[in-house]
Amino acid sequence: xxxxxxxxxxxxxxxxxxxxxxxxxxxxxxxxxxxxxxxxxxxxxxxxxxxxxxxxxxxxxxxxxxxxxxxxxxxxxxxxxxxxxxxxxxxxxxxxxxxxxxxxxxxxxxxxxxxxxxxxxxxxxxxxxxxxxxxxxxxxxxxxxxxxxxxxxxxxxxxxxxxxxxxxxxxxxxxxxxxxxxxxxxxxxxxxxxxxxxxxxxxxxxxxxxxxxxxxxxxxxxxxxxxxxxxxxxxxxxxxxxxxxxxxxxxxxxxxxxxxxx
Amino acid sequence: xxxxxxxxxxxxxxxxxxxxxxxxxxxxxxxxxxxxxxxxxxxxxxxxxxxxxxxxxxxxxxxxxxxxxxxxxxxxxxxxxxxxxxxxxxxxxxxxxxxxxxxxxxxxxxxxxxxxxxxxxxxxxxxxxxxxxxxxxxxxxxxxxxxxxxxxxxxxxxxxxxxxxxxxxxxxxxxxxxxxxxxxxxxxxxxxxxxxxxxxxxxxxxxxxxxxxxxxxxxxxxxxxxxxxxxxxxxxxxxxxxxxxxxxxxxxxxxxxxxxxxxxxxxxxxxxxxxxxxxxxxxxxxxxxxxxxxxxxxxxxxxxxxxxxxxxxxxxxxxxxxxxxxxxxxxxxxxxxxxxxxxxxxxxxxxxxxxxxxxxxxxxxxxxxxxxxxxxxxxxxxxxxxxx
Numbered sequence: 116x117x118x119x120x121x122x123x124x125x126x127x128x129x130x131x132x133x134x135x136x137x138x139x140x141x142x143x144x145x146x147x148x149x150x151x152x153x154x155x156x157x158x159x160x161x162x163x164x165x166x167x168x169x170x171x172x173x174x175x176x177x178x179x180x181x182x183x184x185x186x187x188x189x190x191x192x193x194x195x196x197x198x199x200x201x202x203x204x205x206x207x208x209x210x211x212x213x214x215x216x217x218x219x220x221x222x223x224x225x226x227x228x229x230x231x232x233x234x235x236x237x238x239x240x241x242x243x244x245x246x247x248x249x250x251x252x253x254x255x256x257x258x259x260x261x262x263x264x265x266x267x268x269x270x271x272x273x274x275x276x277x278x279x280x281x282x283x284x285x286x287x288x289x290x291x292x293x294x295x296x297x298x299x300x301x302x303x304x305x306x307x308x309x310x311x312x313x314x315x316x317x318x319x320x321x322x323x324x325x326x327x328x329x330x331x332x333x334x335x336x337x338x339x340x341x342x343x344x345x346x347x348x349x350x351x352x353x354x355x356x357x358x359x360x361x362x363x364x365x366x367x368x369x370x371x372x373x374x375x376x377x
Numbered sequence: 378x379x380x381x382x383x384x385x386x387x388x389x390x391x392x393x394x395x396x397x398x399x400x401x402x403x404x405x406x407x408x409x410x411x412x413x414x415x416x417x418x419x420x421x422x423x424x425x426x427x428x429x430x431x432x433x434x435x436x437x438x439x440x441x442x443x444x445x446x447x448x449x450x451x452x453x454x455x456x457x458x459x460x461x462x463x464x465x466x467x468x469x470x471x472x473x474x475x476x477x478x479x480x481x482x483x484x485x486x487x488x489x490x491x492x493x494x495x496x497x498x499x500x501x502x503x504x505x506x507x508x509x510x511x512x513x514x515x516x517x518x519x520x521x522x523x524x525x526x527x528x529x530x531x532x533x534x535x536x537x538x539x540x541x542x543x544x545x546x547x548x549x550x551x552x553x554x555x556x557x558x559x560x561x562x563x564x565x566x567x568x569x570x571x572x573x574x575x576x577x578x579x580x581x582x583x584x585x586x587x588x589x590x591x592x593x594x595x596x597x598x599x600x601x602x603x604x605x606x607x608x609x610x611x612x613x614x615x616x617x618x619x620x621x622x623x624x625x626x627x628x629x630x631x632x633x634x635x636x637x638x639x640x641x642x643x644x645x646x647x648x649x650x651x652x653x654x655x656x657x658x659x660x661x662x663x664x665x666x667x668x669x670x671x672x673x674x675x676x677x678x679x680x681x682x683x684x685x686x687x688x689x690x691x692x693x694x695x696x697x698x699x700x701x702x703x704x705x706x707x708x709x710x711x712x713x714x715x716x717x718x719x720x721x722x723x724x725x726x727x728x729x730x731x732x733x734x735x736x737x738x739x740x741x742x743x744x745x746x747x748x749x750x751x752x753x754x755x756x757x758x759x760x761x762x763x764x765x
Contacts, residue, residue, distance in 0.1 A: 186660050212666040223661030227679050236675060237665035289665055 143192035167335040170345035216286030224270040276307030486554015550628040554709035569636035574643025599641035612706035650681035690752035
C-alpha cells in the first residue's frame with residue numbers, strides 16, 4: 116500500500132485518564148419505542164483495557180457503545196466516563212465527546228473537506244487550536260496511519276481502507292482518552308481489512324483504552340484483554356480471549372462461535 | 378489483437394494469463410465531431426426526427442426574430458412618424474427610437490434627473506459587490522462579504538433615499554422606478570431569503586416543538602397564499618393596524634413582503650437539501666465534539682446547500698421575475714414603466730408595445746440566464762473531486 120518508510124513509532128501517548136475506571140455502565144437500559152434493546156447492562160472498563168464486543172446482529176452491541184458518547188440516549192441506569200456521568204446536561208455530553216473518539220462502520224468522513232481538513236476541523240473548532248498547530252498534528256497522525264501523501268485529497272478519492280485510516284487519524288487528532296470502534300472493518304473490501312486492523316493493533320500497543328465492536332476474531336485473540344459477548348440486548352458472557360474461545364460457557368456463545376469459526 | 382499466446386480459448390478449462398493487455402484507443406465513431414453528432418443528434422430514429430423537427434423550428438423562428446429586431450427595425454426618429462408603416466412605406470420592425478428616448482425612464486423611473494448620478498453610483502457599487510462575491514478566486518473575499526452585506530446596504534440606502542445632513546436631497550421612494558426598483562427588490566429578496574430560509578428550514582427540523590411549530594406555521598401560511606395577496610396585505614392592510622406616522626414606506630413594505638415570501642420557499646428548498654445529508658454526517662460531527670451550530674455550519678449546511686444549488690437558483694430566478702408583481706401595489710418596476718411608456722400617444726404605433734416587451738424580455742432573459750450559467754459553473758466546480 117502506501118506505507119511510509121519511517122520506522123515504527125507509537126501512534127501517540129494516549130491522554131491520561133483522571134480515574135482508574137475509564138467507562139462504567141451500571142444497570143444500563145434502553146428502549147426503542149416498546150423494544151427493549153439494552154437490558155441491565157453492567158460493564159466496567161479500566162484504563163488501557165481493550166474490550167472486544169461481539170454478538171449476532173441486533174444484539175445491541177452497537178447501541179451500547181453508541182450510548183457511551185451519547186449518540187444514543189439511555190433511559191435507565193448510569194453511564195460514567197472517566198468520572199463524568201452522562202445525563203441530559205449538554206455540557207457533560209460535550210465534555211465526554213471531546214475525550215472519547217469514535218470510528219464508524221461507514222467512516223462518516225466529511226466529503227466536502229480534504230483529508231487534512233477532516234482531521235483539523237474538530238481541533239480548531241472544539242479545542243480552539245491554532246490552524247498551523249492543528250495541521251502539524253494532523254500530518255503527524257496521518258503519517259502514523261501511513262497515508263501522509265493523501266492529505267490534500269478528498270475522502271471520495273481514497274479507497275475504503277484509506278478512508279477508515281483517515282477516520283482513525285481524525286479521531287486521534289482530538290487526543291482522546293478512550294476510543295470506540297463500531298464495526299470498523301465491516302464495510303471494507305477483504306483486501307483492505309488488514310491495513311485497518313494493523314493500525315488498530317498499533318493503537319492498542321500504545322496503551323489506548325479501546326472498546327471495539329467487531330467480528331474479527333483474529334484481532335480479538337491478538338489484542339483483547341476481555342471479550343464481551345452480547346445477545347438480545349444482554350451481556351451473555353465475558354471472559355479473557357483464551358478462555359472465551361477455548362471454553363465458552365453459555366450455549367448461545369458456543370453456537371455463535373461454532374457459526375463463525377469454521 | 379488476434380488470438381495471441383495466453384488468450385482464453387473457450388475449449389480450454391484452465392487458463393493462466395502471461396501477457397497484460399495494454400489499453401487501446403476507442404474506435405473513431407466514438408470520438409471527434411462525428412462521434413458527437415452520432416451520440417447526441419442521430420443516435421436513434423426518434424432522435425433523428427427530433428433533430429429535424431427542432432432544426433425546422435429554428436429555421437422558421439430565428440429569421441423572423443432577426444428580421445424584427447434588426448433588418449426591419451427603425452433606428453432613428455423623434456416620434457411615432459418614424460415607426461409607422463403608412464408613413465415610411467416599408468415593413469416596420471422594432472421601433473428603437475422609442476426605447477432610446479424612454480431609456481432613462483426605464484432605468485430610473487421618475488427619479489429626479491439631477492440626482493440620477495446617485496443611482497448610477499449604486500449600480501456600480503452593486504456590480505463591484507456582486508463580482509467580488511461571485512468570482513471565487515477574487516482577492517480578499519472576506520472583505521468582499523463585509524462590503525456586500527454591511528457597507529453596500531447602508532451606503533445604498535443613504536445614497537438612494539438621501540440624507541440632507543451630507544447634502545443628498547431626500548428622494549421619496551414613490552419616485553423610484555424602472556430597473557432601479559427591479560434590481561433593489563430582487564437584490565433584497567435574494568440576499569434576505571437564503572439566510573431566513575436556512576433558519577426556517579433548521580427550525581422546521583428542530584427537536585424543540587415550539588420552534589418547529591412556528592416554522593411550520595409560517596412556511597405553510599406563506600406558501601398557502603399568493604404573492605399578490607402578501608403584497609396587498611403589506612401595503613393595504615398593514616396601515617389599517619399601524620398609525621400612519623409609524624407605518625413604513627410603501628417600498629419597504631413590499632420588500633419585506635417579498636423577502637418573507639421568498640424565504641418560505643427557500644426554507645423548503647434547504648430542507649430538501651438537509652434531508653439528503655446522511656445521518657452518519659451528523660454522527661461523525663457529533664462524535665468529534667462539534668456543537669449543534671458548528672455541526673450545521675461546518676459540516677451539514679455546506680453539503681446540503683451544494684446539492685440544492687440548482688433549486689436555490691431556480692427559486693432565485695422565480696423570485697427575480699416575481700418582482701414584476703410589485704406593480705399591483707403601485708410600485709413602478711421595469712415592466713410597469715414599459716407599460717406606461719408604451720401607451721404614450723407620442724409613440725403610439727402598432728410596434729411600440731412589441732418593442733417595449735422585447736426590451737423587458739431581453740432584460741429578464743439576460744439576468745436569469747446569467748444566474749443559471751453561474752450556478753452551473755459553481756456546481757461543476759464544487760462537485761469536482763469530492764464525490765463520495
